[in-house]
Amino acid sequence: MRTQSSSSAKGAAGASPPSKAKGKGKTTPCCSKVGLKRGPWTAEEDKLLTDYINKEGEGRWRTLPKLAGLLRCGKSCRLRWMNYLRPTVKRGHITPDEEDLILRLHRLLGNRWSLIAGRIPGRTDNEIKNYWNTHLTKKLISQGIDPRNHKPLLVNPTNNPKNHTSSSSSVPIIKPTPIHVGLSNKDKTVKINSSVNVGGTTNHQIDQPNSVGGTTNQTTGNGGADEDFNMDGGGIISCCIGEDNEDNVGMDFCPDEDVFSTFFDSLMNHDVFFAASQNNQQSNHDITPLQPSTSEHNNNNNNQPLNPLEQMNFPFSTAGWVDGDDGDDFLP
DNA sequence: AACTTCATCAACCGCGGAGCT
DNA sequence: TAGCTCCGCGGTTGATGAAGT
Structure with missing residues (x-):
């Protein structure tokens, strides 16, 4: 290519003196050698x-x-x-199932391409990122959905795919997801910046990201983004999701549990989704109303639930902290 | 046929996190 | 504790081919 x-032309830096990375004064010698x-x-x-x-x-x-x-x-x-x-890299077109999964994971994770790629075997973060930017953003926009937050687009005649760059869109820039995930192949860290009360009858306490929160760490053996998360949040995850079902719908938040993997896995299963949402709607009156799925495969069913985090009153979405319509949602 | 515009995607860049000394 | 180094991530670029005029 x-x-x-x-x-x-672009890589003049390759022939320039060793460049200093901004902010930290770090050198990047591997990229600056003549x-x-x-x-x-x-x-x-x-x-x-x-x-x-x-x-x-x-x-x-x-x-x-x-x-x-x-x-x-x-x-x-x-x-x-x-x-x-x-x-292990899979070549070829993204299948409809993969596309559906990308949409769901993006709604859950935002532009965490490596994490999304880690849930789609054979696909790379770069490939998914390209596919998102070239296909799915346009597709969502054509459906009247803001691809950055999966919410209905504001009625604005200037909204078109060309305008949907981070710098030119009229829609406010939204930094996705307060789930702060810092990853390396040595250590995976998940910071849940919230005191979360999931699925219970009490309202969760939402802290602004960066203000306070539990930091959880767990080292994983694999090098991919298919992380295991230790939710040892010192009481941050304070209760369980849903009822204590045995069909994995009710997932207990307990230390050492692979909570996010379970969430992600549940993304693959619409029935589990729906069961979970039904379960919660019966038990929690504060739940955010259902919204139509953005997935092409769900267009015929506007009652299709959102991702389990949202359905289970988990206060984050790709757009930020969302706990309903009480005005304190965090949208960076 | 020639030119322009659009779409795709491999590759690059800058930055931040984490480990090491 | 501070500084350095390495690694990985997300954003962006730009060459190329396809489609349109």
Whole structure:
């Protein structure tokens, strides 16, 4: 795709003095060295990289290029491997089921592409991000839905796909999800910035993100975004979702439980969704009213529930803290 | 046929988190 | 504790091919 000439045009930094990353004064030497190749990868480079990783394994990206005989920076090698060369990468069109799942996960997680990709086998964050930006945003907009918060678009004649960039849209910029997830392959951290009372009869206490909250940590063994979360929030997660069903609809929030994985898994199952929402509607009068699903597959059923977090009175959505219409919803 | 516009997606960039010293 | 380094993420760019005029 990208030619050498274009790369040099944009990538003048490659020939510039070592750049300083803003804010932290950090150097990024791997990307600033003169003489490193940029632009599209050749078959020879792909083979060198693949052979090396097959032999030595992933990681140590900084030193990998030199050891593999590549004139690339480690970042570039990692990206090429992760997005293209990995044997688990699935090529081809996004299936309707995958699209549906992307929509659901995006509504839940916002632009957490790596997390979304981690729930869709074989798909990379880059691929999903591209698909979202090129297909799904337009699709949602055509349906009158704001792709950033999955809510109905404001009636505005200037709303069109071209205007839906972060810089030009008339719709306020919304930073998605207060679920602050900092991830590395060594440690996965989830910060639930809220005192959450899920599914119970009492109202949850919502703190503004960054103000207070529980920090939970758990190390996982895998390197993907398919995280296990330790909800040891020191009482942050203070009760259980729904009734104590045995069909996994009622998920207890307990320490060491893979809560988010369960949520994500439940995204795959409409019946579970609906059962959970019905369950909660009976037990919790404060629940946010149902909204139509944005999914193409759910267009025929406007009573299709939202994601389980919303349906279970979990006070966050992709747009921010949402606990109803009492005016204290947090929209950054 | 030539030109313009649009759509796609691989690749790059900057930044922040986390580990190490 | 502070600074450095590495890694990974999300946002963005721009070359390329397709579609339209």
